[in-house]
Amino acid sequence: QVQLQESGPGLVKPSETLSLTCTVSxxxxxxxxxxxxxIRQPPGKGLEWIGYISYxxxxxxxxxxxxxxxxxxxxxxxxxxxxLTSVTAADTAVYYCxxxxxxxxxxxxGTLVTVSS
Amino acid sequence: EIVLTQSPGTLSLSxxxxxxxxxxxxxxxxxxxxxxxxxxxxxxxxxLIYGASSRxxxxxxxxxxxxxxxxxxxxxxxxxxxxxxxxxxxxxxxSPWTFGQGTKVEIK
Numbered sequence: 603q604v605q606l607q608e609s610g611p612g613l614v615k616p617s618e619t620l621s622l623t624c625t626v627s628x629x630x631x632x633x634x635x636x637x638x639x640x641i642r643q644p645p646g647k648g649l650e651w652i653g654y655i656s657y658x659x660x661x662x663x664x665x666x667x668x669x670x671x672x673x674x675x676x677x678x679x680x681x682x683x684x685x686l687t688s689v690t691a692a693d694t695a696v697y698y699c700x701x702x703x704x705x706x707x708x709x710x711x712g713t714l715v716t717v718s719s
Numbered sequence: 720e721i722v723l724t725q726s727p728g729t730l731s732l733s734x735x736x737x738x739x740x741x742x743x744x745x746x747x748x749x750x751x752x753x754x755x756x757x758x759x760x761x762x763x764x765x766x767l768i769y770g771a772s773s774r775x776x777x778x779x780x781x782x783x784x785x786x787x788x789x790x791x792x793x794x795x796x797x798x799x800x801x802x803x804x805x806x807x808x809x810x811x812x813x814s815p816w817t818f819g820q821g822t823k824v825e826i827k
Contacts, residue, residue, distance in 0.1 A: 648807065649818040651817060665720075698764075700763075704752060705752070705754040705811060706754075707775060709764060709765075710763065
């Protein structure tokens with residue numbers, strides 16, 4: 603059974619870069635034609651797909667965030683990561699990593715990132 | 720971008736009743752790549768249905784999905800106390816992948 607765990611700072615200052623990592627256990631980040639996804643949920647609101655990075659390293663980002671998002675995979679640590687630049691208060695949300703395909707069988711528990719000075 | 724519109728926004732029902740949730744897409748969902756998730760407070764969503772009608776592993780058979788093209792339905796045949804939650808539909812047939820805004824099923 604694949605398990606996912608997000609990690610990273612819970613507080614980021616406006617205009618800075620949000621950086622999160624998702625550690626995959628119980629499976630390999632590069633196996634099985636997987637697509638590893640980031641999703642966010644502002645407090646009290648719905649879910650927003652941020653984008654994915656595939657097992658081969660190809661990426662697909664939500665056009666609404668594309669100019670600020672970068673995703674990467676670290677095969678040595680069995681992790682994948684999210685960077686979101688130039689954050690504002692509107693980026694305050696619970697961030698989830700999920701996978702392994704276009705529908706999400708596996709989710710991390712989520713991590714709240716607050717953008718505030 | 721495919722916009723998914725869920726209705727109703729809130730459904731007030733009693734345990735034992737049948738719940739019918741709708742998800743309408745602004746254009747046809749390719750290959751019926753439509754999923755349903757359940758989310759309880761302070762928890763990550765849980766996959767219920769994928770491919771419009773296939774139950775995910777471990778999901779009770781009181782949950783069923785149907786539909787194709789632009790109109791999809793999640794039915795809970797008899798509500799159990801643990802089924803009161805928010806439900807989201809999601810499509811991954813076209814990029815960007817999108818979610819509906821959610822339907823809250825609350826106890827009447």
